[in-house]
Structure formats: C-alpha cells, structure tokens
Amino acid sequence: MAHGSVVAGVIGAKKPQYDIWGKTVNLASRMDSTGVSGKIQLPEETYAILNERGFAFEYRGEIYVKGISEQEGKIRTHFLLGRVQPNPLILQPRKLTGQYSLAAVVLGLVQSLNRQKQKQILNENNNSGIMKGHYNRRTLLAPGGSDTSHAEVTDKSELA
Incomplete structure (x- = not known):
C-alpha cells in the first residue's frame, strides 16, 4: 500500500x-x-x-x-x-455510492464513446442523403420501356 x-x-x-x-x-x-x-x-x-x-x-x-x-x-x-x-x-x-467507483467511471466513459460513435454514424448517413423517416424519390422508366415517358415512384426500400 x-x-x-x-x-x-x-x-x-x-x-x-x-x-x-x-x-x-x-x-x-x-x-x-x-x-x-x-x-x-x-x-x-x-x-x-x-x-x-x-x-x-x-x-x-x-x-x-x-x-x-x-x-x-x-x-x-x-x-x-x-x-x-x-x-x-x-x-x-464517508462511504461512497457505487456511482463513484472505478468500474462506474470506466463504464460511463465507454458509454460516452459509444454515443459519440452512434452520432457520427447518423451524421454520415444524413450527409450522404439517407435520412431515417424520409422517402427517396426516383424517376423510373414507364412500364412500356419508352425513353420519353417517365413516372415518379416513391421508393421506401432504402430507408435506414
């Protein structure tokens, strides 16, 4: 000691x-x-x-x-x-509560790092145009395959 x-x-x-x-x-x-x-x-x-x-x-x-x-x-x-x-x-x-123990401090630091990583991932997704809760609109060819007529379709397949 x-x-x-x-x-x-x-x-x-x-x-x-x-x-x-x-x-x-x-x-x-x-x-x-x-x-x-x-x-x-x-x-x-x-x-x-x-x-x-x-x-x-x-x-x-x-x-x-x-x-x-x-x-x-x-x-x-x-x-x-x-x-x-x-x-x-x-x-x-004084007896310290568990919130001041070494394990609790380390756990808090790890949780903080995880939250930062999650925010970073969300920011990267938002910056690339993929936003949760929003639809991506694509212009697709009409069923007849014609180059001149297009139909706007709402596509939910790319939601995060």
Whole structure:
C-alpha cells in the first residue's frame, strides 16, 4: 500500500482500458512484491498518515525498492496491524455510492464513446442523403420501356 499522486486515464482506441502510472504506483507494487504473505506493508509516509488516524503498526525495516532507491535510498517500511481505538476527534470517512467507483467511471466513459460513435454514424448517413423517416424519390422508366415517358415512384426500400 502507498499513497500519493498518480497519472490516470483511459488508453486504447480499439479496447479502452483504465490505467494508472507513476512513482506511487511503482512504490505500491514494490510494497506488495517485497512484503510478507498475509501482511500489509507500507512506506514511512503512508505510515505517518495512518498512524495519526488510529492504526497500529509493526516496524519492518529498510528495504531496497527498484526504481526508487537508486535516487532516494532505501525505504523505511511498516506492517499495518489493524485499527486501535477509534479517535473520536477524527471524522469517519464517508462511504461512497457505487456511482463513484472505478468500474462506474470506466463504464460511463465507454458509454460516452459509444454515443459519440452512434452520432457520427447518423451524421454520415444524413450527409450522404439517407435520412431515417424520409422517402427517396426516383424517376423510373414507364412500364412500356419508352425513353420519353417517365413516372415518379416513391421508393421506401432504402430507408435506414
């Protein structure tokens, strides 16, 4: 587990996928991969925030984190043990409704893309002269095959 800023967004034209990038993502991944089975490992900065909010910890020590330790040195880490007595001075976090979940955001983006594609298709059809609900009129040869007499026929076969 780690906290911090990330870059987030949907990537991919054919199959859009939501993804996140950045130092925080790398650090969280390294906390997971260098951790101990069944325990939650977190860096010193995240420990400091959660420690003020009524959580208990066990100090693990310093570890090398690829991609971060080269510039900043080893990272001090802790194991999260659980919540101790809740602090009455600290407000409890609000529960978010499903409309704010990651899956809901991605679904909304995909639905928006689908609506844009449908509008684009309708606009292309309208620009080519095929409009839903309108008849196309064609001038056809009269049944006798004469070049000089024509009859106007209403044709519904090309409706979208």
